[in-house]
Amino acid sequence: MNNLLKVENLKQRFDLHSDFLDKIKFKNGKFSFVNKRVKAVNGVNFSIKKGEVFGLVGESGCGKSTTAKTIIKLYEPESGKIIFNGEDISNYNYKEMLPVRRNIQMIFQDPYASLNPRQRLQDIIMEPMLFHDIVSDRKEAYAKMLDIIEKVGLRREHAYRFPHQFSGGQRQRIGIARSLAVEPEFIIADEPVSALDVSIQAQILNILMDLKEEFHFSYLFIAHDLSVVKHISDRLGVMYLGFLVEKGNKEKIFSDPQHPYTKALFSAVPTIDGANLDEIIELEGQVPDPVNLPQGCCFHSRCPYSMPICEEERPELVEIEEDHMVACHLL
Secondary structure, eight states, rough: OOOOEEEHHHHHHEOOOOGGGGGGEETTTEEOOOOOOOOOEEEEEEEEEEEEEEEOOTTTTTHHHHHHHHHHHHHHHHHEEEEEETEETTTTOOOHHHHHHHHHEEEEEOOOTTTTSOOOOHHHHHHHHHHHSSSSHHHHHHHHHHHOOOOOOOOOGGGOOOOSSSSSHHHHHHOOOOOOOEEEEEEESTTTTTTOOOOHHHHHHHHHHHHHHHHHHHEEEEOOHHHHHHOSSSSEEEEETEEEEEEEHHHHHSSSSSSSHHHHHHSSSSOOTTTTTOOOOOOOOOOOOTTTTEEEEEEEETTTOOOHHHOOOOOOOOOEEETEEEEETTO
């Protein structure tokens, strides 16, 4: 299979001080210029093949959603390359991105905040079709809209309702339907089930998998629930403080995690029989400040296996077996 998306050394930074005057500080009788920047994504590399689901996991604040929004260019990348369908879209402007946006769609974490409260469901779905010339007229758009909402488990009479008249699970179905409207090749699902009840989560995941089989989508699936990622993903990337610390085949990582952070994540997953209670890895300390990244391995201050080299030298991702890479000095 060919790569649909390839991300090379992607970096993203955010200024803490948006105003120039905020950056000027007076201390010890002198004026100084302070430019604090949050280092949100730090040289991320991964690829997604056609028809593949790549899961991205990690603690809240590790840079998963920022990575996704940078790939789709809701944020302009600080540096690095975003290659989609063989095209380097890293420096595309708004006009150049329009045809690309038809092929890359996003399902957001908060289904209510991502929907226009003044539009009925039918207009939410039909508007992108008409904008991207997917259909020739409103009559065709209406027929296609009805077909799409039925695919995601909504009824025809729902077409005339506003977002506030739906439940959380129904709103997320609308978000999925909207992403389908322009017939994309690639969908970014940013924690699409984290705000939903467990029973509804299963329904939404099944819809996403059924649509993948029918339309051969590729997904970047972001979540912090490892059971969800295991259910839907083909390959997996584990993020910590803006770095990928482990990536590769899902089965290999779940059966034999190698990075201490990955092991800690997996050991925290509750089980009915308590099988992993003796293997729980408790992490001490706090996540380092993303404004002042630590020298060496980003995880060394919380790692139970930290060595002197971990404080001095940042490990690179190395392949320990086919389709399984880890960034750790222990290996």
